[in-house]
Amino acid sequence: MQGYTEAIFRSAINRIGGIGVFYAPFIRIENGEIRKKYFADIAPENNRGLQVVPQVLANSAADILQVANAVAAMGYTELNWNLGCPFPMVAKRQLGAGLLPYPEKIDSILTEVEARSDISLSVKMRTGYLSPDEIWPVLDVLNRHKIKEIIVHPQIGKQMYNGEADSSVLPEIIAKAAHPVAYNGDIRTAEQAHLLIEKNPTVTHLMIGRGLLCNPFLALEIAGQTLNGYNRRNLLMNFVGTIAERQLDHLQGAGHFLQKMTTYWEYWSAMFDDAHRALKTIKKCRTVEEYTDKVQDIVLGWKMNSIE
Ligand SMILES: Cc1cc2nc3c(=O)[nH]c(=O)nc-3n(C[C@H](O)[C@H](O)[C@H](O)COP(=O)(O)O)c2cc1C
Incomplete structure (x- = not known):
């Protein structure tokens, strides 16, 4: 989460424990370049002992490849593509969730990235920008490509951060996806996490944002550890x-x-x-x-x- 979960936060919360993987806030290309602050955030020396996956916000193969090459040079083997950011300034430029209504564009971007990079690409996505049905054609496209994992945040972009994620759609997504599926959205308690896993035993992991900011012990609690x-x-x-x-x-x-x-x-x-x-x-x-x-x-x- 931009402005919150940068390297300083990640290292500190890792000392509490319970978190497997950290997805770093998105990197974007600005005027053809990657800003220095993004490099500093994912530099291995600032992320000692952490398993980090960098993330890219982009709507062209060229931008994804530029970031993929830069992070690969730092030793990273996975890059996460952000198809979830809902902010109007982002979405109206067909970035983040704003790209979800254009599955054919996602298709051509993935084709080119696959042809020109060995990076293992995972995707973080909402279920749509204007309608939650947008996910289905996007899923068809993702199914045809080499994707490490799809992290689904079941809300539409237009909802921004209002309302609640609709986890009831997860079983259908898991059934239709050819790739492993992880879940994100409104996990605030260990009970909610356990219930979601019980209903969706094949979900690969839970990505947690605000729940961990509100309660830094949440991952420990999900893992069943209690603290006095x-x-x-x-x-x-x-x-x-x-x-x-x-x-x-x-x-x-x-x-x-x-x-x-x-x-x-x-x-x-x-x-x-x-x-x-x-x-x-x-x-x-x-x-x-x-x-x-x-x-x-x-x-x-x-x-x-x-x-x-
Ligand atoms: C201030 C803020 C910054 C965020 N930045 C990112 C980001 O850089 N990349 C990303 O994938 N999601 C980002 N998100 C979205 C969260 O990762 C997550 O999808 C969303 O908050 C829902 O999950 P939660 O209910 O566990 O917080 C951000 C959310 C907020 C509120």
């Missing part, structure tokens, strides 16, 4: 503290730092009974020291909704 309150608070303090430390090194000035940490707390506050007051407390901080003190108060002292 003491361990949970300590791990959380370490996680939040590590991100703060690295962001302080990375960002210029207290203002940028506080802004960045507030965007994280828009999700992290959900761990506390009084989420609203937690976020308000963070938003009021004016210095790094004040932020550090308040975070310690909140993480070590405030009632957490996951701790009795």
Whole structure:
């Protein structure tokens, strides 16, 4: 997720555990070039001990190939193609979910990429841009190509991030897909994850976005691990503290730092009974020291909704 799950976040949450693979935020070609920040984010030295799959947002074989070659030179063997991004500025240019109404274009892009690259390509897609029926012709196209895996987020692009993913369509997608299928969308609890796997035992994995931002322990919980309150608070303090430390090194000035940490707390506050007051407390901080003190108060002292 752009702005959240870059290398600093990935390394910190990996210390909590439970996550198998990290899909890095998408890389795009701008004016014929890949911006340096994208390289830094997936550079092996910034992702030690993590299994990372880079992702590309593109609507031409040339752009995918440029990114494929760049990531292959860094040692990556898989590239994920984003056919899910719903933002109008993206979609109206036939990028992300905006490419789903054009299966013939997807077909010709895949034909050219396959002919000119050895990279193992996986796809992350919504079920459509304007209609959830758009997935079926796209699936027919994907079935004819060499695709490592299809990660389905069953919402249409026009819904943006509103409403809920419709996991009831997953069995039909799995039945019709010639490739392994993974699931993404609105997994917020271990119970939801277990139910989804029970109903779809062949689903290869679950990709989780906002659920892990709201609860960094979610992957552990899905794996069946329980933590007592003491361990949970300590791990959380370490996680939040590590991100703060690295962001302080990375960002210029207290203002940028506080802004960045507030965007994280828009999700992290959900761990506390009084989420609203937690976020308000963070938003009021004016210095790094004040932020550090308040975070310690909140993480070590405030009632957490996951701790009795
Ligand atoms: C701020 C933001 C940034 C995102 N960036 C990406 C991205 O770069 N690549 C991607 O595949 N999905 C991206 N997503 C979508 C998520 O990966 C995911 O598909 C979506 O949030 C639904 O899953 P969730 O309910 O588990 O969050 C982003 C979502 C948000 C809210």
